[in-house]
Amino acid sequence: MSHPDLREPAVLKEKLVVIGNGMAGCRAVTEVIKRDPHRYEITIFGAEPRVNYDRIMLSPVLAGDKAFADIVINDAAWYRDNGIALHAGSPVLEIDREAKEVRAEGGIRAPYDRLILATGSDPIRLPLPGADLRGVVTFRDLDDVEAMLAAVRPDGRAVVIGGGLLGLEAAYGLSRRGMAATVVHLMDVLMERQLDASASYLLEKALKERGVETILSAQSEAIIGAGGAVKALKLKDGRVLECDVLVMAVGIRPNAALAKAAGLTVNRGVVVNDAMTTSDPAIVAVGECVEHRGQTYGLVAPIWEMCKALAETLTGAKGDYQGSALSTRLKVSGVDVFSAGKFSGGVGCEDIVFRDAGRGVYKRLVLEDGRVAGAVLFGEAADGAWYFDLMRSGAEISQMRETLIFGQAATEGLRGQDPSAAVAAMADDNEVCGCNGVCKGEIVRAIQNDGVTSLDGVRTRTKASASCGSCTPLVEKLLMATLGSAFKVETGPKPMCKCAPHGHEHVRRAIVDQDLRSMPAVMQALAWSTPDGCSSCRPALNYYLLCAWPGVYQDDAQSRFVNERVHANIQKDGTYSVVPRMWGGLTSAKELRAIADVVEKFSIPTVKCTGGQRIDLLGVRKEDLPGVWRDLNAAGMVSGHAYGKALRTVKTCVGTDWCRFGTQDSTGLGVKLEKHLWGSWTPAKLKLAVSGCPRNCAEATCKDIGVVCVDSGYEVHLGGAAGLHIKGTEVLGKAATEQETIEIISAVTQLYREEGWYLERVYKWMARTGLERIRGLIMDDGETRAALARRFAYAQSFSQADPWAEITDRDGGGDFAPMAVLPMEFAAE
Amino acid sequence: MNAPFSLQGTTWRDVGAFDDVPRRGARRVRVQGGDIAVFRTHDDRLFALLDRCPHRGGPLSQGIVHGHAVACPLHNLTIDLATGRPVGPDEGQGCAPPVPVRVEDGRILLACGPGANGR
Numbered sequence: 001m002s003h004p005d006l007r008e009p010a011v012l013k014e015k016l017v018v019i020g021n022g023m024a025g026c027r028a029v030t031e032v033i034k035r036d037p038h039r040y041e042i043t044i045f046g047a048e049p050r051v052n053y054d055r056i057m058l059s060p061v062l063a064g065d066k067a068f069a070d071i072v073i074n075d076a077a078w079y080r081d082n083g084i085a086l087h088a089g090s091p092v093l094e095i096d097r098e099a100k101e102v103r104a105e106g107g108i109r110a111p112y113d114r115l116i117l118a119t120g121s122d123p124i125r126l127p128l129p130g131a132d133l134r135g136v137v138t139f140r141d142l143d144d145v146e147a148m149l150a151a152v153r154p155d156g157r158a159v160v161i162g163g164g165l166l167g168l169e170a171a172y173g174l175s176r177r178g179m180a181a182t183v184v185h186l187m188d189v190l191m192e193r194q195l196d197a198s199a200s201y202l203l204e205k206a207l208k209e210r211g212v213e214t215i216l217s218a219q220s221e222a223i224i225g226a227g228g229a230v231k232a233l234k235l236k237d238g239r240v241l242e243c244d245v246l247v248m249a250v251g252i253r254p255n256a257a258l259a260k261a262a263g264l265t266v267n268r269g270v271v272v273n274d275a276m277t278t279s280d281p282a283i284v285a286v287g288e289c290v291e292h293r294g295q296t297y298g299l300v301a302p303i304w305e306m307c308k309a310l311a312e313t314l315t316g317a318k319g320d321y322q323g324s325a326l327s328t329r330l331k332v333s334g335v336d337v338f339s340a341g342k343f344s345g346g347v348g349c350e351d352i353v354f355r356d357a358g359r360g361v362y363k364r365l366v367l368e369d370g371r372v373a374g375a376v377l378f379g380e381a382a383d384g385a386w387y388f389d390l391m392r393s394g395a396e397i398s399q400m401r402e403t404l405i406f407g408q409a410a411t412e413g414l415r416g417q418d419p420s421a422a423v424a425a426m427a428d429d430n431e432v433c434g435c436n437g438v439c440k441g442e443i444v445r446a447i448q449n450d451g452v453t454s455l456d457g458v459r460t461r462t463k464a465s466a467s468c469g470s471c472t473p474l475v476e477k478l479l480m481a482t483l484g485s486a487f488k489v490e491t492g493p494k495p496m497c498k499c500a501p502h503g504h505e506h507v508r509r510a511i512v513d514q515d516l517r518s519m520p521a522v523m524q525a526l527a528w529s530t531p532d533g534c535s536s537c538r539p540a541l542n543y544y545l546l547c548a549w550p551g552v553y554q555d556d557a558q559s560r561f562v563n564e565r566v567h568a569n570i571q572k573d574g575t576y577s578v579v580p581r582m583w584g585g586l587t588s589a590k591e592l593r594a595i596a597d598v599v600e601k602f603s604i605p606t607v608k609c610t611g612g613q614r615i616d617l618l619g620v621r622k623e624d625l626p627g628v629w630r631d632l633n634a635a636g637m638v639s640g641h642a643y644g645k646a647l648r649t650v651k652t653c654v655g656t657d658w659c660r661f662g663t664q665d666s667t668g669l670g671v672k673l674e675k676h677l678w679g680s681w682t683p684a685k686l687k688l689a690v691s692g693c694p695r696n697c698a699e700a701t702c703k704d705i706g707v708v709c710v711d712s713g714y715e716v717h718l719g720g721a722a723g724l725h726i727k728g729t730e731v732l733g734k735a736a737t738e739q740e741t742i743e744i745i746s747a748v749t750q751l752y753r754e755e756g757w758y759l760e761r762v763y764k765w766m767a768r769t770g771l772e773r774i775r776g777l778i779m780d781d782g783e784t785r786a787a788l789a790r791r792f793a794y795a796q797s798f799s800q801a802d803p804w805a806e807i808t809d810r811d812g813g814g815d816f817a818p819m820a821v822l823p824m825e826f827a828a829e
Numbered sequence: 830m831n832a833p834f835s836l837q838g839t840t841w842r843d844v845g846a847f848d849d850v851p852r853r854g855a856r857r858v859r860v861q862g863g864d865i866a867v868f869r870t871h872d873d874r875l876f877a878l879l880d881r882c883p884h885r886g887g888p889l890s891q892g893i894v895h896g897h898a899v900a901c902p903l904h905n906l907t908i909d910l911a912t913g914r915p916v917g918p919d920e921g922q923g924c925a926p927p928v929p930v931r932v933e934d935g936r937i938l939l940a941c942g943p944g945a946n947g948r
Contacts, residue, residue: 196872344872345897347911532853532871535893535900535907558853562891562902570902574888622891815851818859819867820844822941 013041016314017102017110019092019258020118021046023055024287024303026074028116031311033082039315042084043110045102048141049089051075055141056300059166059331062145062173095262097280114314117259117270117278117285121252121298126161130223135230136246139170151245152177159183159233159243161220163190165330167249168207172332174245175211182213182241184220184233194328194339198355198362198531199378201520206335206360215239254289254296269296275319276310286310293323302326327388329381338384341374341391342366345531349373354405357525358433363405364531370398383407423477432478433471438464443475447482454487455479472501496758497536499528504540504757511548519545519556533559540758543645546681547753550795563643566816567803568625576625577618579642580632581678584652584670584690585613594635598628612649612687614640626813629804638802641678645759648687650674651699655692655709664709666692669738673707676742677749679800680792683756683765686749701729704762705745714741718748718771719763727763730771733779747788748778750795841931841938848935850875855890855899858939865928866890867937868910870897876910877930877939883908883915883923 016032018025021044029042046052057071079086090104101111123138125131137147148170151158158174160167163185171181183190189200204214219236223246232242254269265271265279269291276284276292286306288298297303302324313319327340345351345366354363361379365372365387372391377384386408390397397404403411426432428441446452446461458464458475465475479487493503500507500523507526516522519541523533533541538559545553557565568576580595595615599607606618620628629639641647652670656662670690677688689700690707699722700706706717706729713736717729732748735741751774756765766774777784807813844858850869857864857880864880866889874897880890887903897910906919913925929940 344874346872346874347876347897349897351896530896532895534895535905538893538895558851558894561893566891570888570891572885572903574886574891815849815856818864819849819856820842821859822842822844822939823861 014039014113015111016040016042016114016116017112018042018044018116018118019095019102020044020116020120020287020289021048021052021086021088022118022120022287023052023073023300024120024289024307025116025118026052027304027307028118028286028310029082029084030074031307032314035311035315035317037082040114042082043112044079044084044086045090045092045104045108045110046086046088047091048143050142051079051086051088053142056331058139058142058145059169059173061142062139062148062170063176063333064173065176065333068142092258095258095283097262097283100282113282115283116310116314117283117289118287119255119258119289121288122255123248124251124253126220126248126250128220128223130225130230131248133223133225133230133246134228135244136223136248139166139247139249140252148174148245148247149177152179153244154178156180156244157182157242158245158247159241160247160249161233162247162249162251163187163214163216164193164249164251165191165328167247168203168212169331170247170249171212172207172210174247179245180213181211182215182243183207184215184218184235184241186217186219188217190214190216191328191330191337191339194343194376195337195378196344196364196376196531198364198520198524199337199339199376201518202360202362202378202524203330203335203337207332210332210334215241252288252298254291256289259283259285259289267291267294274309274321275313276306276321277313277319284310284313292321295323297324297326299326299328325388325392327384329384336377336379336381338375338377338381338387340384340388341372342368343374343376345374351531352401352405353529353531355524355527355529357527358437360524362524365405367397367401370396372397372404423474423481432474433462433464438462440478443478444482447479453479453483496540497534499523499530499533499537500526502526504760507541508544508548508755508757511544517545517549517553519559543681543683543758547795551798564645566622566625567629567639567641567643567807568620569643571618573619575619575621577616577642578620578625578628578632579610579614579616579640580637581640581674582614582637583674584650584667586667586671587615591635591637594632594637598631601631602628604628610642610649612642613651614642614649616642623817625816626808629813630808633802633805633808638678639804644681645684646681646686647674647677647679648685650677651687651689651703653690653692653697655690659692661695662692662709663711664692664714665738666690666698666707666709669707669709669714669741670698672738673742673745676746676796680749680753680796681799682749682753684759684761686752686762688745702726703729705748707741707745713737716741716744716748718774719766721761721763725763730766732771732775743785743789744778746792747785748774750788750792751777753792753795839929839940842941843936844939845937846935847875847932847937850937853894855892855894857888857890864888864890865939866899867930867939868894868899870894870910875930875932875937877928878908878910878913878925879928881925882906883913883925884919889925 052074054071054073060066090108092102092104094103103109123140135151137144156179158179158181160171160183163183171183175181189197190203221236222234224232230246232240234240256266256270259270260266270285270289271291272278272285278285287303305324306321309319309321330337350367352365364376366374371394372387375387400411426440430440432438432440442462443464452458452461465472495501496504514525516525522541542556542559563569568578602624604617608616610616650670650673652667655666687703688705689698689703691698691700692709700708702720702722708715715734716732718732720729721727735744850856852869853871855866855868866878866880868876880888882889882901884906887901889899891902892899898907900907906915907917909916913927915922931938
């Protein structure tokens with residue numbers, strides 16, 4: 001639509017005024033000039049006293065990788081050559097829409113025919129006490145970078161509030177300058193608007209390797225100063241983080257103040273239509289100050305797209321901005337992170353997940369209706385642009401689904417080939433096993449030259465697939481392609497669940513050997529194929545981690561079966577049963593009275609004696625549980641763990657206290673054992689009994705662990721069962737004293753805790769690992785026994801707190817009640 | 830999502846804050862005729878189903894939430910949160926009717942009224 005040839009230089013040009021000398025404003029002008037170089041006489045106002053520079057590159061400037069001169073987009077010559085009047089350092093004070101004139105500081109006035117608002121955004125400053133101290137900065141412009149650099153000194157410390165893109169880049173930059181940097185983030189996932197928990201976990205690790213510490217789920221309380229300068233950040237949990245500079249990078253807010261004062265329509269940002277026009281047809285807006293279809297943007301790619309639409313509008317065409325799909329990359333050197341679209345899935349979406357523990361790679365593609373809807377890539381993000389293209393073009397991907405996660409090269413190279421042909425087509429130096437760096441050629445040579453015929457053989461000979469196991473299918477295909485029908489797929493140990501190919505043994509060992517201390521760590525290291533596991537593996541992992549890292553691992557309630565989450569037993573109608581602990585089966589008038597009161601107060605329909613010598617209250621509504629517990633606690637009773645993979649009861653007979661046949665104080669020993677063992681989590685439920693003589697009234701010989709007292713001491717029994725399977729115990733050994741008995745039982749319990757597979761009862765563990773072996777460790781090796789007992793006692797120091805009291809103390813158990821009660825009907829039939 | 834409802838005559842009721850529902854967990858909303866379970870998945874999506882497993886009526890709100898599914902606490906059927914239907918070996922065993930749910934300004938809104946009963 002331009003007519004440069006018809007235009008006389010003397011013709012009066014339209015006046016285009018731009019408020020904002022940043023990336024959006026200057027890019028908009030560039031796009032306008034590109035379309036029609038002679039149409040406008042252009043004036044730009046900028047609040048910063050400098051030419052236009054690339055704000056995105058401030059991170060490398062902070063890190064010392066670039067200088068300011070490197071990031072200038074338009075130098076003084078550009079303004080001169082295009083006849084643009086620049087008022088840098090002259091903030092605009094007012095837009096007079098009546099007079100069509102802009103008024104700036106220093107009395108500058110500029111009349112306009114068309115006006116571009118490109119006022120950008122302001123960083124949000126948290127209103128914390130001490131926020132105005134010297135050394136508290138945001139991360140938005142060159143002044144901020146200079147303020148940060150001024151605070152840099154050897155052995156200095158920096159704290160950054162905000163674990164988003166900018167916050168992490170600021171922390172990394174400061175760390176590169178030699179500061180010890182710590183990022184404090186409110187959420188439990190870094191960059192939660194771009195990453196899922198798995199990618200965040202890897203990012204946390206990568207940052208730590210680069211000297212940046214992260215503290216998640218941390219709320220800032222106050223900034224502490226001395227002599228007017230920042231000294232430390234205090235968190236709500238009481239921690240104090242010393243620092244010489246504190247960066248707030250908690251988000252941006254569209255700067256729409258001028259537009260609002262001028263009476264334009266403003267919500268969160270300046271509202272524009274698809275042509276980028278505001279509610280005043282003479283005024284257009286672009287960039288971070290804009291709200292388009294309810295959306296505001298803080299990334300550069302959508303802003304470039306807006307600038308094009310706006311330039312069309314200003315040069316007589318019809319600008320048509322349709323909103324932007326977003327993709328993000330983090331600029332921390334050596335850390336490859338990419339995120340786009342619906343990175344965390346959604347209704348009707350499917351995930352394809354790939355993990356390579358050896359290389360620290362995590363890739364997650366989200367598919368919807370046979371198309372790419374989003375992606376998170378960590379550790380290997382080269383294909384990000386390709387996935388983003390597939391996403392934006394809405395390409396149908398069902399034909400390449402099998403190889404899609406391996407990227408563009410793999411997919412386009414192998415298209416149309418069947419999987420075994422694809423394996424045959426791999427080059428000899430293509431890597432198969434990332435963990436151990438094994439190429440295809442090595443594996444094929446092992447098969448052809450060394451007579452290897454099995455997966456295990458390949459693992460022994462080459463180490464391929466011997467670590468995380470994620471390349472197992474590929475190794476099997478190589479065996480098949482090389483050996484033909486001579487190869488049969490073996491069945492290894494039964495996998496824990498469908499999320500990973502490993503058996504329990506492998507997972508337990510990896511947690512300890514590889515120092516894996518969180519669920520995301522396990523899932524990454526062992527190449528889980530799901531983002532968050534399933535209802536089979538999560539409870540198992542939670543137990544294994546708890547057992548391996550007492551006092552370190554944070555128990556995950558959402559990975560526990562409902563009974564262990566609400567500390568009661570779910571019944572067929574959705575109500576619960578409550579069983580208070582009665583030590584060794586003993587109770588008192590006070591306890592019985594409290595139980596009777598609770599039954600009446602909460603209208604509990606059924607009261608029954610259990611087989612474990614205690615009282616079961618059945619039919620308690622979930623919302624009544626905290627109240628029931630509070631009353632039982634008040635009478636001195638605690639949870640009986642009747643619901644858990646944990647110590648249940650220690651059943652006793654009356655022993656020498658009352659019985660004419662009793663040989664030892666079986667009741668007293670039972671109480672001591674229960675006081676020693678209660679609260680511990682075990683692979684499956686754990687039931688004990690102590691009988692005072694071989695008549696065995698406490699039925700100790702069908703319990704997981706039993707004690708039968710005899711004249712000369714105590715027989716310790718192991719591995720009984722009286723449920724689905726009936727099994728009498730085996731004698732583990734004999735002890736002379738109560739103290740020795742307790743040590744033996746502590747030690748064998750700990751051995752079972754460390755070796756048992758989740759849901760494996762003691763008798764199955766004993767059958768699998770051998771009674772003789774267990775006896776050797778517990779009865780014949782005093783040192784091992786003492787060490788096991790010590791480890792048990794250490795673990796117990798973290799677990800002997802009544803869960804009922806913890807819940808009612810924490811929040812009164814408020815979340816046990818429905819979160820709302822609505823008067824209307826939602827009848828389902 | 831193609832909700833299997835007509836949303837005509839629907840009102841949206843505020844039932845609580847998004848943060849009241851634990852990640853990979855659920856809360857209940859009491860209505861006449863049964864509870865509604867509001868689930869929050871690992872990726873912070875919300876789903877709502879009638880809190881009644883199609884198998885034996887188990888309270889799905891008390892199950893383990895994984896992916897976009899929940900394992901019923903009574904007999905471990907896996908229920909797809911988007912459709913309310915069992916998946917895997919128990920496919921075809923009926924449905925826990927979904928209820929439209931959305932989040933606005935950190936508040937959870939449930940669809941109520943005619944058409945929103947998930948029939």
